[in-house]
Amino acid sequence: METIQLQCGNCKNMMAISTEHLGAQVQCPHCQAVLQTPPPPSAPAPTPPPPREPAIPTFRRPERDSIFSEPEPVDDLFGAGDPPPRVELPKPAAIAASMSDAFAAARDGHADHDESLPGGSMPAPRREAPKSAFTSYLLIGLISYSICTTGMVAYLLSNWPSINAFDWLADPAPGKGGARQSKTRQSPDAPLPAKNIVAINDSITIGEVSVTPAKVTMSPEGNLILTLRIKNVSTETRFTPISDSFLKASETRDKPYTYLEGNSGGNLVGGYLEVKRIKGGDDEGNLGPSDEAFFRVTTTDRPDDRLMAKKIADRTEPVVWRVQVRRGFVNFRGRPVSATAVIGVRFNPTTIEKEA
16 A cells, blocks of 8 residues: 655654555544545655664664654554554754753643654653651741741840940959959950940939039149039948049059050159048948938049149040049859949040139
C-alpha cells in the first residue's frame, strides 16, 4: 500500500497516511486531532521519499519504542496496530525551545504538560508540597515574637538610666560618712557628663542630696567664692555633704575632684570650706534628714591663684566649677558604703558679684 508523509498542523509531528485517504479527514496518531488531508493528485505520480535526517542514537525502553527513531509506514492511522507510528525527529533548536517553554510554564504553575514537546511524552513537573498550616502559624509567631523582643530591648536601652563614674566615687573621708572604698580609677580631668552640670539658681539631686548653686562672688582680696545651698533629702541618713578633704589631693591621686576650670590658662585647685546653717545640722555641716545649709568654697590665697582668679573673672565665655559632694550610702558588695559624686556649676564670669 502506498503511503505519504504529512505533518500534523496541531502537534507538528510527521505521520504516514495511505494515498487512498487523501481528500478525507484523518486522526493524528500523536495528538488525536482530526485533520483534513489534501486532495489526491489528478495524475498519480510516484511520490519521492522525504529527506532523511542523520541517524541519532536513541535509548529504547523495553515497554515502548523511542519516539526519536525514523518513522515507518503503517496501515493503521489511529494507532490501534502494532508497532505504533514513528515520527520524524524535530530539529534540535525546536526541541530546546519547546523544553524551555515547558519548564517556564511549569515554574509559573500554569502548565502540568506541554503538548508541543516531541511525542507529548514530557513528564509533568512535580509540584512542591504545600506547607502545613501549623508550620505557617509557627513562623508567624516566631517572627512576631522576634519583632516584639527587639523593640522591647531597644526601648529599655534608650530609657535605661545612664550611670557614669562621676556618680559613684570613693569617699576620701571615712570619718565623715563611712568606710573608704578601694582606689578610684576615674581621672579628675575626664569630661564631666552634661547631666551632672547645673546652672546658677538651678537644682540638681544626686543620691540623697539636693544642690542649688546660689552665686559666685569675688572677695576684696581677690578670691573667688562659690556658694551652694545643700539639703539632705534622705529619710534616715545623717552625713556631711562636703568635707575639707574634698578640696585637697589624696593618697590615691595628686589632684582633687573639686576645682575651677581655667581651660588653657590652667585650673584653680584647692581652697577653703565654710558652712552656714539654714535649717538643722551643726557648724561642721553635718545634716540630718531635711536639714539645709550654705556651703562656701573659696579659692586659695596663693598669689598665682589670685592672679588666675582675676583672669577667669575677666573672661566672657561660661566656665565650670567642679565640686565633689557626698551622695549618701550605696550598696557595695552587700554592705552600705558612703559614696560621692561630682557636679559642675556653670556660670558666666560677667555675673560674678563683688563682696564688700
